[in-house]
Structures are given as C-alpha cells and as structure tokens.
Amino acid sequence: MNKIVQCVPNFSEGRDLEKVERIVSGLKNQEGFNLVSYEPDGDYNRTVVTLLGNPEKIIDALVDFTKVVIDEIDMNVQSGEHPRMGAIDVIPFIPIENVTMDECVVYANTVAKKINEAYNIPIFMYAEAANQKIRVKLPNIRKGEFEGMKTKIKEDKWAPDYGTQEIHPTFGVIGVGARIPLVAYNIDLNTTDIDVAKNIAKAIRNSSGGFTYIQAGPAMLNERGHVQVTMNILDYKKNPIYRIFETVKMEAKRYHVEVTNSELVGLAPKDALKRSIKYYLQVNNIEYNKDMTLDEITKYSIEYLKFRDFDRLKIIESNI
Amino acid sequence: MNKIVQCVPNFSEGRDLEKVERIVSGLKNQEGFNLVSYEPDGDYNRTVVTLLGNPEKIIDALVDFTKVVIDEIDMNVQSGEHPRMGAIDVIPFIPIENVTMDECVVYANTVAKKINEAYNIPIFMYAEAANQKIRVKLPNIRKGEFEGMKTKIKEDKWAPDYGTQEIHPTFGVIGVGARIPLVAYNIDLNTTDIDVAKNIAKAIRNSSGGFTYIQAGPAMLNERGHVQVTMNILDYKKNPIYRIFETVKMEAKRYHVEVTNSELVGLAPKDALKRSIKYYLQVNNIEYNKDMTLDEITKYSIEYLKFRDFDRLKIIESNI
The missing domain is CATH 3.30.70.670 (Formiminotransferase, C-terminal subdomain)
Incomplete structure (x- = not known):
C-alpha cells in the first residue's frame, strides 16, 4: 500500500510572480508526488504550496527546493502582512493514506536534519513534531519573527532542534512540523x-x-x-x-x-x-x-x- | 439599592443528620439573609448550604458558623467520596443584585481574614479571588486533600493567602472564592x-x-x-x-x-x-x-x- 502524505511548505514571496514561478518550478512534474496547488498572496507576500504523494520523494524535492529559495529570497529586505521567521517559513507534514502521525513526525525530522546539514539553516520542530510543550504552537516559536530571531535563538530556551544558535543571515530559520489536516x-x-x-x-x-x-x-x-x-x-x-x-x-x-x-x-x-x-x-x-x-x-x-x-x-x- | 450575594459554603458532614442540623441552626431565621437550602449528601459526606442576602450579614454569620463547625467536625476521622481539605471546604461568593464581581472578591477577602484571625485556620483564595494563576482552579489547591495539606502547606508555593503554614489540626484549611453562578x-x-x-x-x-x-x-x-x-x-x-x-x-x-x-x-x-x-x-x-x-x-x-x-x-x- 502506497504511503501518501500532504506537505504544505509556505515561502515568503507572494508579489514577484516570476520569482514565485522560478521557486516552484522544481516541484512541477516530479515523479512520486503532485504539486496540487500554489497560491501566492500579495498582501501576505507569501505563497502556500500543496504537495501530495510519496513522503521520501517529497523530502528529497524539499531539500533541492530550499536551495532555490536561498538564492531567490533575502529576508533582510522582505516584508508582508503575514508573520514569518524564514524564507521558507514552515513545512508541515500531514498524514493522508497508509501513514500514521508518528511516521509524519519521522519525515519531519528527516527533512529537518537534511536541510540543516546541507545549508546550515536552524530548524524548530512544532505541532505534533515538537520536542517541548512550548513549541507545540507555532506562534510561540515565531514570535519576534525573522528580525527578532537573531537574538531570540541565542537564549537557552530557544536553541533550535537542529543546527546552531545562529540564524542563516539571509534565510532565517524554518519551522518543520506534523499535524492533522486543517x-x-x-x-x-x-x-x-x-x-x-x-x-x-x-x-x-x-x-x-x-x-x-x-x-x-x-x-x-x-x-x-x-x-x-x-x-x-x-x-x-x-x-x-x-x-x-x-x-x-x-x-x-x-x-x-x-x-x-x-x-x-x-x-x-x-x-x-x-x-x-x-x-x-x-x-x-x-x-x-x-x-x-x-x-x-x-x-x-x-x-x-x-x-x-x-x-x-x-x-x-x-x-x- | 440592596446589595444581594449568594454564598454557598460546603461543609464536610452529610451523614449524621442531627449534627448537620446543629451546624446549620445558626443560619436559620437570621436578619438580612435567607438560608435558601441545605442539602446533605451521604455518599459525599458533605452538605451544600445556599445563603442569599446582604453580604455583611452573611460574613458575620459565617464567622459564627465556623466556630460551630470547629466544634462538630474532626477531619482526622472524616471520610467521603467528595474531595475535601477542610471541615468547611469552600466558601464561594456569587454576585446576584447590585453587586460586582470585584465587590465579591472584597467580601471573600473580608471573611477569610476574619475567620483566620478568629480561629487560626489557614485560607486559600480561589477562582476570581485567586492571587495566583495556579490557584484559580480549586482542584489545584485541594489536591492532596486534608491529609496531604499538612505537608503541602509548608511548600513555598503553597503558603496560604491568610494564616501560617500550619493547618488547623482538626479543621484543616478553607478555600474562599468569588465566581459567577454555576x-x-x-x-x-x-x-x-x-x-x-x-x-x-x-x-x-x-x-x-x-x-x-x-x-x-x-x-x-x-x-x-x-x-x-x-x-x-x-x-x-x-x-x-x-x-x-x-x-x-x-x-x-x-x-x-x-x-x-x-x-x-x-x-x-x-x-x-x-x-x-x-x-x-x-x-x-x-x-x-x-x-x-x-x-x-x-x-x-x-x-x-x-x-x-x-x-x-x-x-x-x-x-x-
């Protein structure tokens, strides 16, 4: 039985539609999963991407996707109405078919580790994947946003789950989680x-x-x-x-x-x-x-x- | 305009009905408030009293009422299905007419101070009258009950709002609060x-x-x-x-x-x-x-x- 997850990465660009196209292009027509939709929002300056399919294939694609986002988005010059702490702000995994929540927590940790090791971006685990109660609710982690995270991450309490206590200078940090579908x-x-x-x-x-x-x-x-x-x-x-x-x-x-x-x-x-x-x-x-x-x-x-x-x-x- | 509060003291006797009568007798036919009901419960070994009327008159009556309960109930030999931490377990004040919740908090503190000074019974303030967030919910205070309170009250965290860190040897402690009607x-x-x-x-x-x-x-x-x-x-x-x-x-x-x-x-x-x-x-x-x-x-x-x-x-x- 095929394992199917939904994965909904949110990235911090919703105005420059050519840039949005360049960012999502690597997710189109891939083997093993579908790019179901991507919805740029100009007010929010944010795009919500919906992927559906095999978790391992999605994980590999997300690692490459992160590289493109690093090259395209500089958080030091980004602003929008939606709170955000990174160029990719969140990556939640959602169990759909033949997959348990516990497995989604494992997928979340797998992609978090890979992205951190590849690009030295600190990762916070949230929702069902949280390792501390205060990190279950994403807004607790994100409070202070990209700008505040530079100092917040140096507090003992806010050491990331993956990576060092130093944000990526242009990308910031990512929240990676697992949750049931909204x-x-x-x-x-x-x-x-x-x-x-x-x-x-x-x-x-x-x-x-x-x-x-x-x-x-x-x-x-x-x-x-x-x-x-x-x-x-x-x-x-x-x-x-x-x-x-x-x-x-x-x-x-x-x-x-x-x-x-x-x-x-x-x-x-x-x-x-x-x-x-x-x-x-x-x-x-x-x-x-x-x-x-x-x-x-x-x-x-x-x-x-x-x-x-x-x-x-x-x-x-x-x-x- | 007359100020009217409801006050619902609960005491820890519901089986010996003659004792219950002796305890409530001082609340009958009083000027300024009505004894609306008293409902002894044998399984709980507890009686819920409902008073309605002038807050000052009720406060004075409660001080005398406490003396009778001290004489009638020894918590060292009391047991029942309802959790309890004192011979009078709780005294909640409820605003009914021409009275605000803030005033009920004042009444609760007034009776707490008077009872503590008269009989050296430690008092915990709860619900709207709580002075600490952890004391808002009564079960947090009552956890451990009469028996556990002997040591719990000596913890810094559980020092009473009125009185010393020593329970009354036969009576225990009281929770005094203010809340809207259930x-x-x-x-x-x-x-x-x-x-x-x-x-x-x-x-x-x-x-x-x-x-x-x-x-x-x-x-x-x-x-x-x-x-x-x-x-x-x-x-x-x-x-x-x-x-x-x-x-x-x-x-x-x-x-x-x-x-x-x-x-x-x-x-x-x-x-x-x-x-x-x-x-x-x-x-x-x-x-x-x-x-x-x-x-x-x-x-x-x-x-x-x-x-x-x-x-x-x-x-x-x-x-x-």
Whole structure:
C-alpha cells in the first residue's frame, strides 16, 4: 500500500510572480508526488504550496527546493502582512493514506536534519513534531519573527532542534512540523449585516467560549454581496463540519437570517466529509456506506452541507 | 439599592443528620439573609448550604458558623467520596443584585481574614479571588486533600493567602472564592441507551473538544427509565443554556432519540434564563421584555427549554 502524505511548505514571496514561478518550478512534474496547488498572496507576500504523494520523494524535492529559495529570497529586505521567521517559513507534514502521525513526525525530522546539514539553516520542530510543550504552537516559536530571531535563538530556551544558535543571515530559520489536516471552511449568510456574522462567530469559536478547535471571525464579501462566518477547523474529528454548520444555522435563526451555502477553502480530506455525511444519512434514515466513492462524497457534501464552488478535486484524495 | 450575594459554603458532614442540623441552626431565621437550602449528601459526606442576602450579614454569620463547625467536625476521622481539605471546604461568593464581581472578591477577602484571625485556620483564595494563576482552579489547591495539606502547606508555593503554614489540626484549611453562578443542568433523552448520552456529552463538553464552559457526562435514571446528559454550565453568559439544549437536540437526531425535557439542579439566576428565553422569542418573532416577571420567566422556561419539576422558587431571585 502506497504511503501518501500532504506537505504544505509556505515561502515568503507572494508579489514577484516570476520569482514565485522560478521557486516552484522544481516541484512541477516530479515523479512520486503532485504539486496540487500554489497560491501566492500579495498582501501576505507569501505563497502556500500543496504537495501530495510519496513522503521520501517529497523530502528529497524539499531539500533541492530550499536551495532555490536561498538564492531567490533575502529576508533582510522582505516584508508582508503575514508573520514569518524564514524564507521558507514552515513545512508541515500531514498524514493522508497508509501513514500514521508518528511516521509524519519521522519525515519531519528527516527533512529537518537534511536541510540543516546541507545549508546550515536552524530548524524548530512544532505541532505534533515538537520536542517541548512550548513549541507545540507555532506562534510561540515565531514570535519576534525573522528580525527578532537573531537574538531570540541565542537564549537557552530557544536553541533550535537542529543546527546552531545562529540564524542563516539571509534565510532565517524554518519551522518543520506534523499535524492533522486543517479544514478552512466558510459559511454564507444572506445578509450584509457584519454584526450577525460577528455574533455567530463568537458563539462557535474557542476564544469566546465556543468549540475547542474552531478559530472563526466575520467577513464581508463585497462582490457577492453578503457576509460569511470564516473559520479554520483545527481538528475535524473532534469538531466535525456538520456540527459547526448546524450550530451556525441554529444561531442564525434568531436573526431571521438564512444560511445559504458553505465552502471549503483549499482541500479537505475525504474523512472530514464522510464524518459529516454520516450524520445526515443517519438523520435521514439512509444507509451509510463507508466505502462510498469520491463522486458520492461530492454529491452528498453539496446536498447536505450546501457546498458551493465544489467539485471532487477539492477532496485531497482526488489528487493522488 | 440592596446589595444581594449568594454564598454557598460546603461543609464536610452529610451523614449524621442531627449534627448537620446543629451546624446549620445558626443560619436559620437570621436578619438580612435567607438560608435558601441545605442539602446533605451521604455518599459525599458533605452538605451544600445556599445563603442569599446582604453580604455583611452573611460574613458575620459565617464567622459564627465556623466556630460551630470547629466544634462538630474532626477531619482526622472524616471520610467521603467528595474531595475535601477542610471541615468547611469552600466558601464561594456569587454576585446576584447590585453587586460586582470585584465587590465579591472584597467580601471573600473580608471573611477569610476574619475567620483566620478568629480561629487560626489557614485560607486559600480561589477562582476570581485567586492571587495566583495556579490557584484559580480549586482542584489545584485541594489536591492532596486534608491529609496531604499538612505537608503541602509548608511548600513555598503553597503558603496560604491568610494564616501560617500550619493547618488547623482538626479543621484543616478553607478555600474562599468569588465566581459567577454555576448552572447545574440535565437534559432528558427518551432512550435507555447510555451510549447515546455518552456520545452527546462528548460532543458538547470542553474536555472532548466541545464548548469551553461545559462539563458533561451521561447518567442513567433507573427510576424514571431513561438516560440524561448531565452537566455543569460554568459560564452561562458564554455558553447559554439554549445553545446547549439546541445542540443536544441536533445531536440526538442522528440516533432518532427525542429530547423530552430538561431540568435545573438547584437554583439558577434569572439572567441565565432570560438570555435563553430571548433567543426563543427572537426566533418566534415575539417581543422580548427585559423587565419580564419571575412568573413569565418560569412560564417561558417551561415552554421553550422544556423544564420539568420547575417553579419560580428555582430562580435565585425568588428567594430574596
């Protein structure tokens, strides 16, 4: 059985699109994995790359990729709205098929060691790959960013997991980790009243007392002409999509606002969708088939979760 | 405007009912506050007392009450299922009317100082009255209980907020705090399948990824012949009753189980009920009157939250 991981390196260039092309070119048409997408963001000055496939092949490609980034990006002259501590800021590994989280931690350590040895870039291990509790949450490591890391890394507490207590002068440092897949998810409300989205976001998000694995906020979609509750689901097993969708519908009732649609941003694993489809099939007394096809998952997701702009390619496993 | 607080001292006797009567007798028919209830529990060997009224009058009564408890309870021979660190284990103050949380913190410190000075009992301040972060959660302080406190209190870290680092030899120590009202709340399911209650409890409780201020578990009610989701709502402002009730109904649908009723255990403040009534009135397009009477609150709670065994005396403010 083939082992499949998702790997989502983020690098600190999102404005110079020719440079972005040069950086990602070595990831295209490679044997053993797919470059599923790369999304440069000008405001953030950052590009999110999604790779899917064989972990060893991805690891080897990342070592070469790092060399290109060293040549293309100088963090001393880089700025953008997204916090960052390196020219490649993070490299998270995500288990998809026939791979455990523990194996992803091993892959993360393997690529960290290789990159450090090849280019003398210090590496911090985070999330499931963290070696210290304070390093589980990436923002703790990244606090101070590229500029602050020059002195922070010299503190005993912030010695890197790989490498010396000296940042790479133009590249900075990298956070390498392992985690379960995030689901980036938005729910459409047929109103332009941003306060409704704000109140509903507060009801569901962890920081206001809501569900533990939900980060949420309001957003106004000017072109579409309505508001959204926009969120990250950090653990779709403990906070399944349907539970959030139904809770938002329940809260929306008091404002006499309709939940018209919802949407995935980026990809989601089929497991995240199947868990929610199972709820609706049970409610509707329809037998749940755990081996349903990707097309069935697509159909049910549109029917029950009211996904818009959705097709089977948004399911991670469609891209394997 | 009269200041009204609720105060809920817990003492460590729940089996010898004559002793319980002697202990609470000094709290009956006092000027300035009501003894709303006292509920001895044999398994716990503990009695929960609910006082309601003028804070200064309650403080004075608690000092005398402590003297009676010193004479009646020897912790060296006490045992029960509930963890405890003193003959009076805790004294929490809860703001009800015309009183702020900050004032309750002052009342808590006032009674702590008086009791310590009168009887040389060490006092730990907890919850909103805590002086250190680690003391916010009572279980951190109480860990080790009466027996372990003899040595724990001598650690620098566990020096009491009032008194010396030496427990009272027969009484132990007291935790004195200030907090918002807890709502103890149960939701009835018309099934005898305890797994359904277990799964639903997991969906809503903080420890499994649910709402931040919900502690919940399953319970089988043998006499009534059905299961319940039983819970404490630690902050009814951030996790209002209706949101939990509606989420439980939503989860129950997948099991084709009906939510038949719900019930309060002990008292709840009218604010907790009004916040939920407001939701249902908005949903039903009925005008919400913030000055509704206690009888209206009672009627709507039964109608919308399906409270059983409920009357207006279960609203704290009915007992003022």
